[in-house]
Amino acid sequence: xxxxxxxxxxxxxxxxxxxxxxxxxxxxxxxxxxxxxxxxxxxxxxxxxxxxxxxxxxxxxxxxx
Numbered sequence: 926x927x928x929x930x931x932x933x934x935x936x937x938x939x940x941x942x943x944x945x946x947x948x949x950x951x952x953x954x955x956x957x958x959x960x961x962x963x964x965x966x967x968x969x970x971x972x973x974x975x976x977x978x979x980x981x982x983x984x985x986x987x988x989x990x
Contacts, residue, residue: 935967 943960947953 932967932970936964939963939967 939960943956947956
């Protein structure tokens with residue numbers, strides 16, 4: 926698995942776990958803060974390895990979807 930694929934998989938797993946947990950238990954809203962922090966940590970590593978222009982292009986493509 927490449928770095929890009931593993932970073933994307935990590936982000937998907939983080940949010941796939943947090944969203945149902947918060948939906949099931951409304952008092953777990955604070956877990957969203959940690960999900961954002963974890964996503965930021967994965968994204969910063971992803972950003973350094975890919976380069977700014979590629980990350981901006983990928984983000985633009987996803988924003989357009």
